[in-house]
Amino acid sequence: MTFHSMWAELLPIGRSSASGGYRRFAWTGADADCRAWFRTQAESRGLRYELDRNGNQWAWLGDPAEGDAVVTGSHLDSVPDGGAFDGPLGVVSSFAALDELRARQAEFTRPLAIVNFGDEEGARFGLACVGSRLAAGQLTVEQAHRLTDGDGITLPQAMERAGHDPDTIGPDPERLARIGAFVELHVEQGRALDLSGDQVGIASAIWPHGRWRFDFRGEANHAGTTRLVDRRDPMLSYAETVLAARREAQLAGAVATFGKISVEPNGVNAIPSLVRGWLDSRAADQATLDTVVTGVEKAAREYAEAQGVELDVVRESFTPVVEFEHALRDELARILGKDGESAAGLTVPVLGTGAGHDAGILSGTVPTAMLFVRNPTGVSHSPAEYAAEDDCVAGVTALADVLEGLACR
Ligand code: HGY
Ligand code: MN
Ligand code: MN
Numbered sequence: 321m322t323f324h325s326m327w328a329e330l331l332p333i334g335r336s337s338a339s340g341g342y343r344r345f346a347w348t349g350a351d352a353d354c355r356a357w358f359r360t361q362a363e364s365r366g367l368r369y370e371l372d373r374n375g376n377q378w379a380w381l382g383d384p385a386e387g388d389a390v391v392t393g394s395h396l397d398s399v400p401d402g403g404a405f406d407g408p409l410g411v412v413s414s415f416a417a418l419d420e421l422r423a424r425q426a427e428f429t430r431p432l433a434i435v436n437f438g439d440e441e442g443a444r445f446g447l448a449c450v451g452s453r454l455a456a457g458q459l460t461v462e463q464a465h466r467l468t469d470g471d472g473i474t475l476p477q478a479m480e481r482a483g484h485d486p487d488t489i490g491p492d493p494e495r496l497a498r499i500g501a502f503v504e505l506h507v508e509q510g511r512a513l514d515l516s517g518d519q520v521g522i523a524s525a526i527w528p529h530g531r532w533r534f535d536f537r538g539e540a541n542h543a544g545t546t547r548l549v550d551r552r553d554p555m556l557s558y559a560e561t562v563l564a565a566r567r568e569a570q571l572a573g574a575v576a577t578f579g580k581i582s583v584e585p586n587g588v589n590a591i592p593s594l595v596r597g598w599l600d601s602r603a604a605d606q607a608t609l610d611t612v613v614t615g616v617e618k619a620a621r622e623y624a625e626a627q628g629v630e631l632d633v634v635r636e637s638f639t640p641v642v643e644f645e646h647a648l649r650d651e652l653a654r655i656l657g658k659d660g661e662s663a664a665g666l667t668v669p670v671l672g673t674g675a676g677h678d679a680g681i682l683s684g685t686v687p688t689a690m691l692f693v694r695n696p697t698g699v700s701h702s703p704a705e706y707a708a709e710d711d712c713v714a715g716v717t718a719l720a721d722v723l724e725g726l727a728c729r
Pocket of ligand 2: 701
């Protein structure tokens with residue numbers, strides 16, 4: 321199967337006809353269809369298929385028990401109305417790169433695996449990278465059991481309904497100990513490669529980032545009859561906090577976003593009793609991120625007090641800065657010809673990113689690296705996300721070169 325035909329097969333799964341975006345949320349029907357696609361790709365290539373205790377899928381060439389495996393892959397789930405490339409590009413490219421290596425008659429000296437990490441985006445349960453975090457012991461079983469979706473369904477319940485035994489979840493050090501190197505290919509989520517005129521880049525670091533829930537509680541009341549002075553309206557404090565987040569981020573050279581909100585009772589003609597907003601904030605370093613979040617929280621408390629509103633702030637997740645391992649990063653640069661041109665005619669810039677990835681989670685446990693493929697608009701987490709087919713093909717060639725360099729010495 322070519323890159324093109326794999327891509328075409330995956331394209332309709334979980335796509336909303338209304339928005340043109342993807343709704344591939346963990347443990348839903350669309351997720352199951354993506355997983356079935358992965359399994360078929362694995363088995364049709366004669367790879368050994370494994371579903372691990374945390375719902376991550378693996379396709380093995382060679383014996384995992386030998387250890388020091390080279391692993392590549394990404395994720396197939398999406399944000400609400402996400403693009404086609406964030407995640408799937410890495411998985412499809414992995415299978416295509418393996419096909420390329422077989423066509424080259426490459427001889428593998430290390431086991432190779434392709435992985436699809438479950439629930440990378442955290443669109444349903446609010447926490448990103450659940451599959452890799454569980455495996456790496458960065459999310460405890462107790463914490464995972466408390467994860468709940470917008471309909472009140474817990475993660476274990478959702479797993480069970482999807483036919484996965486939730487009692488098996490937990491740290492998986494033995495599985496991770498088999499991995500000698502993990503390389504994730506991903507569409508770039510910015511315009512650095514477009515601006516530099518390169519098709520493919522190598523990751524240097526991932527900014528520290530986290531998600532904070534702000535609960536503003538006021539008093540529900542009639543929108544027509546309640547005098548302005550008598551209101552305890554949490555929407556006002558929330559709105560002022562959104563502006564404060566923008567201000568703090570701008571001052572610090574960071575980013576801060578309120579992209580999700582839930583309102584109770586959510587009536588046009590009712591002053592809300594509760595406004596719950598989620599802050600996503602990221603910065604190049606920890607101190608800057610702390611400054612932004614502390615500043616937003618301080619402003620939110622002042623606004624809440626001024627409106628007679630109560631405020632609770634809960635940090636729901638946090639991922640510290642990731643500096644990808646220099647030795648592996650330099651190895652990739654060498655294979656892809658950082659100081660000259662690779663076989664594919666590529667020059668390879670090294671860039672940082674504000675986006676989170678399973679590679680970042682695993683980097684604390686195994687040597688990890690990332691390849692980025694040019695995104696001409698930089699748009700991501702949107703139906704408009706895009707990468708040109710010849711850039712995707714250049715990504716496959718680069719990944720094949722890297723896998724050959726690492727696993728076929
Ligand atoms: O949100 C992120 O950075 C990632 O795409 N999960
Ligand atoms: Mn994403
Ligand atoms: Mn992604």
